[in-house]
Amino acid sequence: MEFDVIFGNAARAGLGPQAAIFALAAIGLNLHFGYAGLLNFGQVGFMMLGAYGTAIMVATWGGSLWLGIPFGLGLCVAFALALGIPTLRLRSDYFAITTIAAAEILRLLIRSSPATDITGGPFGLQAIANSFFDLNFLPDGRFGWGTFSYSSNQLWVMIVAWILVVLCSALVLALIRSPWGRVVRAIREDEDAVLSLGKNTVAYKLQALVIGGVIGGLAGVIDALQQSGVGSENFEPQVTFFAWAALILGGLATTVGPVVGAVLFWFLREGVESFIRELSEQGWLPDILADFLDGAEGAISIALMGVGLVALMALRPQGIFGRRRDLHLGT
Amino acid sequence: MSDTTTMRPELTEAALEAAPPGRLKDDPILITFGMLKTFGGIRAVDIDHLEIERGTITAIIGPNGAGKTTLFNLLTGFDRPDRGSWRLDGRSLGGQPPHRIARLGMVRTFQLTKSLSRLTVLENMAVAAQTQRGERLERALLRWLWQPEEGRVRERAEALLERFGLAHMVDEQAGTLSGGQRKLLEMARALMADPTLVMLDEPTAGVNPALTESLLEHIRELNAEGVTIVFVEHNMDVVMDISDWVVVMAQGRILTEGPPQDVVANEEVIDAYLGRPRDPADGEDAEDA
Numbered sequence A: 001m002e003f004d005v006i007f008g009n010a011a012r013a014g015l016g017p018q019a020a021i022f023a024l025a026a027i028g029l030n031l032h033f034g035y036a037g038l039l040n041f042g043q044v045g046f047m048m049l050g051a052y053g054t055a056i057m058v059a060t061w062g063g064s065l066w067l068g069i070p071f072g073l074g075l076c077v078a079f080a081l082a083l084g085i086p087t088l089r090l091r092s093d094y095f096a097i098t099t100i101a102a103a104e105i106l107r108l109l110i111r112s113s114p115a116t117d118i119t120g121g122p123f124g125l126q127a128i129a130n131s132f133f134d135l136n137f138l139p140d141g142r143f144g145w146g147t148f149s150y151s152s153n154q155l156w157v158m159i160v161a162w163i164l165v166v167l168c169s170a171l172v173l174a175l176i177r178s179p180w181g182r183v184v185r186a187i188r189e190d191e192d193a194v195l196s197l198g199k200n201t202v203a204y205k206l207q208a209l210v211i212g213g214v215i216g217g218l219a220g221v222i223d224a225l226q227q228s229g230v231g232s233e234n235f236e237p238q239v240t241f242f243a244w245a246a247l248i249l250g251g252l253a254t255t256v257g258p259v260v261g262a263v264l265f266w267f268l269r270e271g272v273e274s275f276i277r278e279l280s281e282q283g284w285l286p287d288i289l290a291d292f293l294d295g296a297e298g299a300i301s302i303a304l305m306g307v308g309l310v311a312l313m314a315l316r317p318q319g320i321f322g323r324r325r326d327l328h329l330g331t
Numbered sequence B: 001m002s003d004t005t006t007m008r009p010e011l012t013e014a015a016l017e018a019a020p021p022g023r024l025k026d027d028p029i030l031i032t033f034g035m036l037k038t039f040g041g042i043r044a045v046d047i048d049h050l051e052i053e054r055g056t057i058t059a060i061i062g063p064n065g066a067g068k069t070t071l072f073n074l075l076t077g078f079d080r081p082d083r084g085s086w087r088l089d090g091r092s093l094g095g096q097p098p099h100r101i102a103r104l105g106m107v108r109t110f111q112l113t114k115s116l117s118r119l120t121v122l123e124n125m126a127v128a129a130q131t132q133r134g135e136r137l138e139r140a141l142l143r144w145l146w147q148p149e150e151g152r153v154r155e156r157a158e159a160l161l162e163r164f165g166l167a168h169m170v171d172e173q174a175g176t177l178s179g180g181q182r183k184l185l186e187m188a189r190a191l192m193a194d195p196t197l198v199m200l201d202e203p204t205a206g207v208n209p210a211l212t213e214s215l216l217e218h219i220r221e222l223n224a225e226g227v228t229i230v231f232v233e234h235n236m237d238v239v240m241d242i243s244d245w246v247v248v249m250a251q252g253r254i255l256t257e258g259p260p261q262d263v264v265a266n267e268e269v270i271d272a273y274l275g276r277p278r279d280p281a282d283g284e285d286a287e288d289a
């Protein structure tokens, strides 16, 4: 059994742009739920708007990428306001339901035939990231060795993505440690108490929603850049739940939790998948099981991750970095 | 108020004469007109007129379900009346959201204590400060704009916590406090918001007798500093001890109001509408369960 291959694949996934993209999405969710107590089940909607806004500006309208990215993030702000203004005054479950529905409706709209002229419909949009790779100052050729061998452009995406992860983590940390963040965390504990102290809680929740949504939008922008294109199949609801899984794995309301959670999520997901594939290839599995698993390694991996997450909730419900005591203090 | 008598014929005319509800005050800080709130068929609050005199301690008493908490919710904007208007210092509050009413100086506490569990005791206090401009998002990252104020906020918070015997808990998470300590913290927090009128919903429920004594002392001190206090209370000893004025509610209405001696002398009122005074310790526990 080639454990080095398995480990190599897993580590590559843990370092890769996907992990950074999910880290960004999870950082946004952490601000939403970990700090502000907002149950956002539509984070993928923000990612999609960031990605599509950027791509539409470049591929459809022939604009500059540097206009496209702010346009995509601007759409995220608009989406946050459209989601939040009608629902944040209501009980929190209304908001949660709205987010998941809105994100999926948005995806269906984007891939619908009337929208094809703008969004590319089911075909998506391509060739959008040239200006981004023009900025790549790394020399041509390959970097690293073995499994960890990257092309210049791949490495460029990863560097930019991880820098953004660090910047966004630092931004959220600074916000949360400010008096603004104190009010936001107080709202998570008891909104009425904070209202009674003269704070406009709806405005704070809306601000937190916008900021976390824009960070999610940034995840979408990176996704569009690294593929140099967008496709609606990349923005199905499970993306949100993977980001949630990463966040819960790492620990809510911590700075490194969402980042480590995302790395670990991709490491495990790819590791388990490789492991199952290795098992079949080595003939260690009975034929009937091997046939059954053939081609389904990805799905099985996800299923096992789900079981693992349940086990984690039983053994360490606060996640890797969370404080256990906090769980007992929750209201 | 004549329909009060028809609704409750056992109330003697003499009793009402002694202390008719809706009495006008010399210098009212809060005036309420025609306040009605119904839940389904229940008239939870139905008050024609109520005035709170500035600078006094007013107790609101009445049996469970009398509408005391609902009245608080209405006055502080946490619930909307079916009809009615009210004014704080001449400013109309109808339709105003609760945070704006709090900023105008009317700050309330809750019958079921609301502590911000995963924030420290100090953070609980700091959230109530009205002077921290770093609470605005656009200044949140400009640390030098709010850092100096943090020091002043901390000083004020510590002084208040000292008064309420919570100084040793400053950096503890509020969720680790006992029920009584949370009650104290909630009151200290309300004061941190610098109110002109404080509305305390059962401040002594669940607080042990020794702490209750010092809590009442704080209420008196506060009042001496010019803060007007309205509080809901089931413990008649407490009511007699510190209130200047007592408002008796039953079934959403104001039955009578007056100085504590007069109201308590009105045995009929007490027996019919207050029942036996409750032990101060059992109220909160029963509701938390």
Ligand SMILES: Nc1ncnc2c1ncn2[C@@H]1O[C@H](COP(=O)(O)OP(=O)(O)OP(=O)(O)O)[C@@H](O)[C@H]1O
Pocket: B039, B042, B044, B062, B063, B064, B065, B066, B067, B068, B069, B070, B071, B111
């Ligand atoms: N949200 C609500 N929905 C329906 N009915 C309510 C609601 N809030 C209060 N009520 C009803 O209104 C009436 C007044 O309740 P309220 O809580 O104001 O009484 P209270 O005087 O504070 O009583 P207690 O001394 O037990 O705290 C009660 O009959 C109660 O059942």
Ligand SMILES: [Mg+2]
Pocket: B068, B069, B070, B111, B201
């Ligand atoms: Mg009550």
